[in-house]
Amino acid sequence: MADAPDVAVVGAGIVGCALAAFLAEAGASVLLLERDEVGAAASGRNSGILQHPMDAALAPLFEESLRHYGELREHGFALPDEPHGVLILAPSEDALAGEREALRDAFPELRAELVPAAAELEPAIARDVAAVRLHTGYPVGPAAATAAFAARARAAGATIVAGGEAALARGGVTVDGARTPAGAVVLAAGPWTPALADPAGAWRPIAPLWGVVAEVRLPAPPRHALEEAGIDQLVASGGDPPPLFSLVTTGAVSALGSTFLPERPDAEALVPLLRERGARFVPALADTRTGPVRACARPLSADGLPLLGRAPGRHDVFVAAGHGPWGISLGPASARLVAELLLGRVAEPPAAFDPGRF
Numbered sequence: 001m002a003d004a005p006d007v008a009v010v011g012a013g014i015v016g017c018a019l020a021a022f023l024a025e026a027g028a029s030v031l032l033l034e035r036d037e038v039g040a041a042a043s044g045r046n047s048g049i050l051q052h053p054m055d056a057a058l059a060p061l062f063e064e065s066l067r068h069y070g071e072l073r074e075h076g077f078a079l080p081d082e083p084h085g086v087l088i089l090a091p092s093e094d095a096l097a098g099e100r101e102a103l104r105d106a107f108p109e110l111r112a113e114l115v116p117a118a119a120e121l122e123p124a125i126a127r128d129v130a131a132v133r134l135h136t137g138y139p140v141g142p143a144a145a146t147a148a149f150a151a152r153a154r155a156a157g158a159t160i161v162a163g164g165e166a167a168l169a170r171g172g173v174t175v176d177g178a179r180t181p182a183g184a185v186v187l188a189a190g191p192w193t194p195a196l197a198d199p200a201g202a203w204r205p206i207a208p209l210w211g212v213v214a215e216v217r218l219p220a221p222p223r224h225a226l227e228e229a230g231i232d233q234l235v236a237s238g239g240d241p242p243p244l245f246s247l248v249t250t251g252a253v254s255a256l257g258s259t260f261l262p263e264r265p266d267a268e269a270l271v272p273l274l275r276e277r278g279a280r281f282v283p284a285l286a287d288t289r290t291g292p293v294r295a296c297a298r299p300l301s302a303d304g305l306p307l308l309g310r311a312p313g314r315h316d317v318f319v320a321a322g323h324g325p326w327g328i329s330l331g332p333a334s335a336r337l338v339a340e341l342l343l344g345r346v347a348e349p350p351a352a353f354d355p356g357r358f
């Protein structure tokens, strides 16, 4: 056991990479295991925006994560100085009045403001579309945050091993069947976390919710992130709903989304539907060719909150997963909470995030 790492982290998404960085910087020896490559799943293929989660339990994680992102410059990550703003879109002002009121009361920091003609703010938007404007939304691109935390973890001495399938074993993990002892194991494997914690299948508090995103280069892309109203309800409802329009522009490239599907979809086959839906809000999408298309799975927990802490009934196995549609925005703060627990600096993370609640 002399050479065993203090902590083996399974999964090099945003959560696993940030966790590896924080632990290694605190002096722990860290082995980060990834079956594919860094950011291979949702953490490298998402829409690429840091955004307020509009949930009181999660908002502090967002504020803290922004501070962590502000400290990543030397690892190749640039956080925009100001949010670009998010426009929640609907065909009429009436459909948005309730949303604006609710957001203004619950989250004054978002400065929710009704914009009767969104085209006055963003000429790319159709004339008859209304919006609620929110003071949030930092476009950063899909993979930049995870790549930067991976670089920071390596710089602090963490070892990242990619290309092997990890599984839990007594006193450590196996990688492609070969045993590696570890003082503690953290499962940060996104939607695959429960299957690692409980291969028998009884414990399934996180499920995949698949999204498809197509890249487009619009002649005059909007600076705001655009989201069709209703994403909250869709994420909560599960099932097999229609796509809902979103468009996030980072540099010259816009990510056109998205779907909310329980099974892995045929991504290419969904592109015409995404364009058709999007063209209702941004007419230029009807005539603009799409570029690369990608699918990835949101790790959605049963109550919409992440699972951060000790795996139920386990002393040396921890869970850090379940951020649904918000993992890039919240992952670093969640990772810091789990790191503090492993380092013995806090007894337990907040009860709302305790994996034992399921």
Ligand SMILES: Cc1cc2nc3c(=O)[nH]c(=O)nc-3n(C[C@H](O)[C@H](O)[C@H](O)COP(=O)(O)OP(=O)(O)OC[C@H]3O[C@@H](n4cnc5c(N)ncnc54)[C@H](O)[C@@H]3O)c2cc1C
Pocket: 010, 011, 012, 013, 014, 015, 016, 033, 034, 035, 036, 037, 038, 039, 040, 041, 042, 043, 044, 045, 046, 047, 048, 049, 050, 051, 164, 165, 166, 167, 188, 189, 190, 191, 192, 196, 209, 210, 211, 212, 213, 257, 258, 296, 297, 298, 299, 320, 321, 322, 323, 324, 325, 326, 327, 328, 329, 330, 331
């Ligand atoms: C279409 C779409 C758009 C999104 N846009 C945004 C956005 O703009 N902003 C935002 O904040 N969030 C967004 N999200 C959500 C965000 O991408 C996720 O919440 C986040 O990436 C999850 O990170 P994670 O580290 O928990 O898991 P993942 O990124 O899923 O990483 C888990 C890793 O574990 C690895 N793994 C799994 N099993 C094993 C094993 N047995 N052995 C070794 N490795 C294993 C996987 O290969 C993977 O790399 C979006 C999600 C989708 C689907």
